[in-house]
Amino acid sequence: MKAAKHLSACTTVLVGKLATVDGSTMIARNDDTFLPLTPQRFYVHPAEHDQPERTWVSNQNGFTAPIPSDGYRYLATPNVEVDKEGVYAESGFNEKNVAMSATESVYGNPQALAFDPLVADGLAEDSLQTMVLPYINSARDGVRYLGNLIKQYGSPEGNGVLFSDHDEVWYMEIVTGHHWVAQRIPDDAYAVAANQVAIQQVTFDDPDNFMFSDGIQEFVTTNHLNPDQSGWNFRHIFGTSTEKDRHYNTPRVWFGQHVLNPEIEQDPESSELPFICRTSHKISVEDVEYILSSHYNETKYDPLGQGPEADRKKFRPISMNRTQNSHVLQLRNDVPAESSAIFWLCFGVPAFSPYVPFFANATDTDPSYSETPVHLDDQSAYWMYRKLSMIVESHYRNFIEQDTDYVTAAKQDLRTHVANTLAGSQNLSGDELTAYLTEQNHQVVAAMRATTTKFTNDLIEKGLTLSKLTFNMDKNL
Secondary structure, three states, X not given: OOOOOOOOOOEEEEEOHHHEOOOOEEEEEEEEOOOOOOOEOOEEEOOEOOOOOEEEEXXXXXXXXXXXXXXXXXEEOOEOOHHHHOOOOOEEEEOOOOEEEEEEEOOOOHHHHXXXXXXXXXXXXXXHHHHHHHHOOOHHHHHHHHHHHHHHXXXXXXXXXXEEOOOOEEEEEEOOOOOEEEEEOOOOOEEEEOOOOOOOEOOOOOOOOEEEOOOHHHHHHHOOOOOOOOOOEHHHHXXXXXXXXXXXXXXXXXXXXXXXXXXXXXXXXXXXXXXXXXXXXXEOHHHHHHXXXXXXXXXXXXXXXXXXXXXXXXXXXXXXXXXXXXXXXEEOOOOOHXXXXXXXXXXXXXXXXXXXXXXXXXXXXXXXXXXXXXXXXXXXXXXHHHHHHHHHHHOHHHHHHHHHHHHHHHHHHHHHHHHHHHHHOOOOOHHHHHHHHHHHHHHHHHHHHHHHHHHHHHHHHHHOOOOOOOOOOOOOO
């Protein structure tokens, strides 16, 4: 059996309900893979009841565990080539309005791993979403449920896992074979994480805001792992602070915080950037999308900018060509619960593509999302948006202004679609509401397909005039 692949990527944003413009909770992440093309699809897994005894077996690392006989309906964004790449269901809501995104790869340090090594056939990212999301009733329950699985089976890798419901947002970091800490993001705060242990001071007598693995304090004390004179800093004890971190990881956290707190001066290579942050303005879905679609915009570190090459290549950007999907999982608190969960999904490179809103209370997704083929075609959403992204980046100076206009117009249209859908659902409930929201999801796909196809064709036509195989001549000759 193959070893589980640890995807050295991803960027995470989490926002509490009092920090958002409309009282929503939000968890968001770029799902980055090792290669530019690992096609994904977006589908609805139906609820299951009274199923016969079954066993889940990972084709990546051999993890084996029983599957409960009952599970909730849930959304997922798995790989297309499951036999080759593994499932990696990654992100979604279940029918109880619990959101989960897994995972943000993190790395424990060798001092801690020496005493609690990773478990080769433990619960890895490829199986994690499928093993947890259908069976949890709240964000807090998700942490508890996953913590029990890690206690029983161990983990073969370091993973940061995001959970949210209407009231709470949690970030859980699994850093060794069996040890983890989870912190609730305060309602008035936000957090950004990027492939490095993020959680800092842990308060063990505060169960409302912290959860942790059994025996973690004794483990640290017995093995002399706390390097600080005082306090219990999870990042210092279990995390890393390396040259790679300062070029690959911490600058992404710095930029996310720079976007939301531009008034604060910080070093992009600092290992002490705060985990829990607050800002004076309310955070919108578009703010989170901007962070996930960014590449150090308007700084000297922008790889698409015109600064010195050494600066442009110094830091790993947030949006990359190997971002297979980017998502914002929003739970609104100003509308009825049955229509409150919205999955904002970008299947292209986020720097160049829009986030399309899908109401989670749905029974299926459009075939252009649910039936992604392995190779490029003219029907699937995944390949449509990736085709657009490639065309824009290939002629960046010529096309970026038009692409910005396209994305900006899409944001307006998609916001209007959400508002109109909510207005049209006010007198609906139960199966009738679910059918209505499902149909609205199909309609927004059709509208975006028409807009994006026309825009892509316009760019191709313009691109044909940019060829270097040309020569000025008298048109009469």
